Amino acid sequence: MTRIHTHPSREDLNQAAAGDVARILAQAQGDRGVASLALAGGSTPEGVYRLLAEPPLSEQVDWKKVEVFWGDERSVPADHPASNFRMAHETLLSKVCPPAEHVHAVRGELPPKTAAERYGEELRDVLGETPRFDLVLLGLGEDGHTASLFPSTPDLDGAGRLVIATESPEPPKDRVSLTLPVLNGARHVLFLVAGRAKRDTLERVWNGEQALPASHVRPRDGRLTWHVDEEASPS
Numbered sequence: 001m002t003r004i005h006t007h008p009s010r011e012d013l014n015q016a017a018a019g020d021v022a023r024i025l026a027q028a029q030g031d032r033g034v035a036s037l038a039l040a041g042g043s044t045p046e047g048v049y050r051l052l053a054e055p056p057l058s059e060q061v062d063w064k065k066v067e068v069f070w071g072d073e074r075s076v077p078a079d080h081p082a083s084n085f086r087m088a089h090e091t092l093l094s095k096v097c098p099p100a101e102h103v104h105a106v107r108g109e110l111p112p113k114t115a116a117e118r119y120g121e122e123l124r125d126v127l128g129e130t131p132r133f134d135l136v137l138l139g140l141g142e143d144g145h146t147a148s149l150f151p152s153t154p155d156l157d158g159a160g161r162l163v164i165a166t167e168s169p170e171p172p173k174d175r176v177s178l179t180l181p182v183l184n185g186a187r188h189v190l191f192l193v194a195g196r197a198k199r200d201t202l203e204r205v206w207n208g209e210q211a212l213p214a215s216h217v218r219p220r221d222g223r224l225t226w227h228v229d230e231e232a233s234p235s
Protein backbone atom coordinates (compact mmCIF):
# COMPACT_ATOMS: atom_id res chain seq x y z
CA MET A 1 0.00 0.00 0.00
CA THR A 2 1.43 3.33 -1.14
CA ARG A 3 0.30 6.74 0.06
CA ILE A 4 1.44 10.07 -1.38
CA HIS A 5 1.12 13.27 0.64
CA THR A 6 1.85 16.46 -1.28
CA HIS A 7 2.42 19.49 0.93
CA PRO A 8 2.22 23.18 -0.03
CA SER A 9 5.45 24.03 1.77
CA ARG A 10 8.59 22.45 3.18
CA GLU A 11 7.40 23.32 6.69
CA ASP A 12 4.10 21.53 6.08
CA LEU A 13 6.05 18.51 4.84
CA ASN A 14 8.25 18.57 7.95
CA GLN A 15 5.25 18.81 10.29
CA ALA A 16 3.32 16.01 8.61
CA ALA A 17 6.31 13.69 8.28
CA ALA A 18 7.43 14.27 11.87
CA GLY A 19 3.90 13.51 13.05
CA ASP A 20 3.93 10.26 11.07
CA VAL A 21 7.29 9.25 12.51
CA ALA A 22 6.14 9.85 16.09
CA ARG A 23 2.87 8.00 15.50
CA ILE A 24 4.54 4.97 13.90
CA LEU A 25 7.21 4.69 16.62
CA ALA A 26 4.62 5.05 19.41
CA GLN A 27 2.41 2.43 17.75
CA ALA A 28 5.36 0.02 17.52
CA GLN A 29 6.16 0.57 21.18
CA GLY A 30 2.54 -0.11 22.07
CA ASP A 31 2.51 -3.29 19.99
CA ARG A 32 5.95 -4.70 20.77
CA GLY A 33 7.43 -2.65 23.60
CA VAL A 34 10.26 -1.31 21.47
CA ALA A 35 10.53 0.44 18.09
CA SER A 36 13.23 -0.01 15.46
CA LEU A 37 14.11 2.97 13.27
CA ALA A 38 16.51 3.53 10.39
CA LEU A 39 17.27 7.22 9.92
CA ALA A 40 17.85 8.88 6.57
CA GLY A 41 20.87 11.02 5.88
CA GLY A 42 21.35 14.01 3.65
CA SER A 43 19.76 17.39 4.32
CA THR A 44 16.02 16.89 3.73
CA PRO A 45 15.33 15.12 7.05
CA GLU A 46 16.91 17.85 9.21
CA GLY A 47 13.71 19.83 9.68
CA VAL A 48 11.78 16.66 10.48
CA TYR A 49 14.35 15.61 13.10
CA ARG A 50 14.30 19.05 14.74
CA LEU A 51 10.50 18.83 15.17
CA LEU A 52 10.77 15.32 16.63
CA ALA A 53 13.30 16.62 19.15
CA GLU A 54 10.88 19.10 20.72
CA PRO A 55 7.48 18.85 22.45
CA PRO A 56 4.79 17.87 21.61
CA LEU A 57 6.28 15.18 19.36
CA SER A 58 9.23 14.36 21.61
CA GLU A 59 6.75 13.45 24.33
CA GLN A 60 4.88 10.98 22.09
CA VAL A 61 7.86 8.61 21.74
CA ASP A 62 9.66 6.82 24.58
CA TRP A 63 13.17 7.30 23.20
CA LYS A 64 14.52 4.89 25.82
CA LYS A 65 12.77 2.19 23.78
CA VAL A 66 13.90 2.99 20.24
CA GLU A 67 16.66 1.05 18.50
CA VAL A 68 18.23 3.69 16.26
CA PHE A 69 20.05 2.71 13.09
CA TRP A 70 20.93 4.55 9.88
CA GLY A 71 19.89 3.55 6.39
CA ASP A 72 23.31 4.55 5.20
CA GLU A 73 26.44 6.42 6.14
CA ARG A 74 29.33 8.11 4.48
CA SER A 75 32.75 6.61 5.25
CA VAL A 76 33.85 9.55 7.36
CA PRO A 77 34.43 9.98 11.12
CA ALA A 78 31.36 10.69 13.27
CA ASP A 79 32.39 14.32 13.76
CA HIS A 80 32.86 14.98 10.04
CA PRO A 81 30.50 17.59 8.50
CA ALA A 82 29.30 14.99 5.97
CA SER A 83 28.46 12.37 8.62
CA ASN A 84 24.82 11.28 8.72
CA PHE A 85 25.37 10.31 12.35
CA ARG A 86 26.55 13.83 13.13
CA MET A 87 23.49 15.40 11.47
CA ALA A 88 21.04 13.16 13.34
CA HIS A 89 22.91 13.65 16.62
CA GLU A 90 22.88 17.44 16.30
CA THR A 91 19.23 17.74 15.25
CA LEU A 92 17.59 14.93 17.23
CA LEU A 93 19.56 12.41 19.27
CA SER A 94 21.42 14.95 21.44
CA LYS A 95 17.99 16.17 22.56
CA VAL A 96 15.91 13.00 22.94
CA CYS A 97 18.90 11.04 24.30
CA PRO A 98 18.24 7.38 23.53
CA PRO A 99 20.49 5.09 25.63
CA ALA A 100 23.91 4.78 24.00
CA GLU A 101 23.46 1.02 23.66
CA HIS A 102 20.41 1.67 21.47
CA VAL A 103 22.25 3.97 19.06
CA HIS A 104 23.82 1.85 16.33
CA ALA A 105 26.01 4.06 14.18
CA VAL A 106 28.01 2.86 11.22
CA ARG A 107 31.73 2.97 12.04
CA GLY A 108 32.47 5.51 9.32
CA GLU A 109 36.08 5.82 10.38
CA LEU A 110 36.76 2.20 9.37
CA PRO A 111 37.40 0.95 5.84
CA PRO A 112 33.98 0.69 4.14
CA LYS A 113 33.89 -3.10 3.77
CA THR A 114 34.91 -3.57 7.41
CA ALA A 115 32.33 -1.02 8.54
CA ALA A 116 29.64 -2.76 6.45
CA GLU A 117 30.48 -6.18 7.93
CA ARG A 118 30.41 -4.89 11.49
CA TYR A 119 27.20 -2.94 10.92
CA GLY A 120 25.58 -6.04 9.45
CA GLU A 121 26.62 -8.08 12.51
CA GLU A 122 25.21 -5.44 14.85
CA LEU A 123 21.98 -5.31 12.87
CA ARG A 124 21.65 -9.11 13.11
CA ASP A 125 22.38 -9.04 16.83
CA VAL A 126 19.62 -6.52 17.47
CA LEU A 127 16.95 -7.32 14.86
CA GLY A 128 17.78 -10.90 13.90
CA GLU A 129 18.77 -12.64 10.70
CA THR A 130 15.87 -11.07 8.74
CA PRO A 131 15.61 -7.55 10.17
CA ARG A 132 12.15 -5.98 10.00
CA PHE A 133 12.36 -2.29 10.87
CA ASP A 134 9.24 -0.63 12.20
CA LEU A 135 10.22 2.47 10.23
CA VAL A 136 12.79 3.28 7.56
CA LEU A 137 13.22 6.91 6.54
CA LEU A 138 14.62 7.55 3.07
CA GLY A 139 15.52 10.46 0.87
CA LEU A 140 15.83 10.60 -2.90
CA GLY A 141 18.91 11.71 -4.81
CA GLU A 142 18.59 13.49 -8.15
CA ASP A 143 20.16 10.41 -9.78
CA GLY A 144 17.44 8.20 -8.29
CA HIS A 145 19.56 6.78 -5.48
CA THR A 146 18.16 6.15 -2.05
CA ALA A 147 20.07 5.34 1.11
CA SER A 148 23.44 4.73 -0.53
CA LEU A 149 22.13 2.48 -3.29
CA PHE A 150 23.13 4.17 -6.54
CA PRO A 151 22.33 3.45 -10.19
CA SER A 152 25.95 2.29 -10.44
CA THR A 153 25.66 -0.10 -7.48
CA PRO A 154 26.19 -3.57 -8.99
CA ASP A 155 23.76 -5.51 -6.80
CA LEU A 156 21.09 -3.64 -4.83
CA ASP A 157 20.20 -6.90 -3.07
CA GLY A 158 23.74 -7.22 -1.75
CA ALA A 159 24.00 -10.94 -2.62
CA GLY A 160 22.29 -11.92 0.61
CA ARG A 161 24.06 -9.40 2.81
CA LEU A 162 22.15 -6.95 5.00
CA VAL A 163 24.70 -4.17 4.60
CA ILE A 164 27.12 -3.39 1.77
CA ALA A 165 29.86 -0.93 0.94
CA THR A 166 29.02 1.19 -2.10
CA GLU A 167 30.53 4.04 -4.08
CA SER A 168 28.84 7.37 -4.67
CA PRO A 169 29.40 9.38 -7.84
CA GLU A 170 29.37 12.43 -5.57
CA PRO A 171 31.83 12.84 -2.68
CA PRO A 172 32.21 11.36 -0.14
CA LYS A 173 32.75 8.48 -2.52
CA ASP A 174 32.81 5.58 -0.03
CA ARG A 175 29.50 4.71 1.59
CA VAL A 176 27.86 1.97 3.68
CA SER A 177 24.21 1.11 3.01
CA LEU A 178 21.40 -1.17 4.02
CA THR A 179 20.51 -3.38 1.07
CA LEU A 180 17.18 -3.37 -0.76
CA PRO A 181 15.80 -6.50 0.98
CA VAL A 182 16.30 -4.83 4.36
CA LEU A 183 14.57 -1.65 3.19
CA ASN A 184 11.71 -3.71 1.75
CA GLY A 185 11.38 -5.76 4.92
CA ALA A 186 10.20 -2.74 6.89
CA ARG A 187 6.69 -2.28 8.27
CA HIS A 188 6.75 1.35 7.16
CA VAL A 189 8.98 3.19 4.68
CA LEU A 190 8.69 6.98 4.56
CA PHE A 191 10.31 8.91 1.72
CA LEU A 192 11.02 12.60 2.32
CA VAL A 193 11.44 14.53 -0.94
CA ALA A 194 11.51 18.31 -1.32
CA GLY A 195 12.55 20.87 -3.88
CA ARG A 196 12.17 21.50 -7.62
CA ALA A 197 15.46 19.72 -8.33
CA LYS A 198 13.86 16.38 -7.39
CA ARG A 199 10.72 16.71 -9.55
CA ASP A 200 11.97 15.02 -12.71
CA THR A 201 13.57 12.17 -10.76
CA LEU A 202 10.47 11.70 -8.63
CA GLU A 203 8.34 11.42 -11.77
CA ARG A 204 10.70 8.76 -13.16
CA VAL A 205 10.57 6.83 -9.88
CA TRP A 206 6.78 7.01 -9.71
CA ASN A 207 6.72 5.78 -13.31
CA GLY A 208 8.73 2.79 -12.12
CA GLU A 209 11.93 3.40 -14.05
CA GLN A 210 13.90 0.30 -13.09
CA ALA A 211 17.34 1.86 -13.55
CA LEU A 212 16.66 4.01 -10.49
CA PRO A 213 17.22 2.24 -7.15
CA ALA A 214 14.43 4.19 -5.44
CA SER A 215 11.97 2.56 -7.88
CA HIS A 216 12.77 -0.79 -6.25
CA VAL A 217 11.66 0.27 -2.76
CA ARG A 218 8.41 -1.66 -2.36
CA PRO A 219 7.88 -3.01 1.17
CA ARG A 220 7.06 -6.74 0.91
CA ASP A 221 4.62 -6.61 3.81
CA GLY A 222 4.48 -2.98 4.81
CA ARG A 223 3.40 0.54 3.92
CA LEU A 224 5.17 2.98 1.62
CA THR A 225 4.46 6.66 2.24
CA TRP A 226 5.80 9.61 0.27
CA HIS A 227 5.94 13.03 1.86
CA VAL A 228 6.75 15.48 -0.91
CA ASP A 229 6.38 19.23 -1.25
CA GLU A 230 4.70 20.90 -4.22
CA GLU A 231 8.08 21.95 -5.56
CA ALA A 232 9.10 18.31 -5.96
CA SER A 233 5.72 16.98 -7.01
CA PRO A 234 5.32 16.08 -10.69
CA SER A 235 1.53 15.98 -10.48
Ligand code: 6PG
Binding pocket: 040, 041, 042, 043, 044, 045, 071, 072, 073, 074, 084, 138, 139, 140, 141, 142, 145, 146, 147, 148
Ligand atom coordinates in the same frame (compact mmCIF):
# COMPACT_ATOMS: atom_id res chain seq x y z
C1 6PG B 1 22.87 10.33 2.06
C2 6PG B 1 21.44 9.94 2.08
C3 6PG B 1 20.91 10.00 0.68
C4 6PG B 1 19.98 11.19 0.67
C5 6PG B 1 19.74 11.67 -0.73
C6 6PG B 1 18.96 12.99 -0.71
O1 6PG B 1 23.65 9.76 2.82
O2 6PG B 1 23.17 11.27 1.29
O3 6PG B 1 21.13 8.86 2.73
O4 6PG B 1 20.23 8.86 0.24
O5 6PG B 1 18.75 10.83 1.28
O6 6PG B 1 21.01 11.89 -1.33
O7 6PG B 1 19.76 13.94 -0.04
P1 6PG B 1 19.19 15.40 0.32
O8 6PG B 1 18.12 15.18 1.33
O9 6PG B 1 20.37 16.14 0.87
O10 6PG B 1 18.65 15.98 -0.97
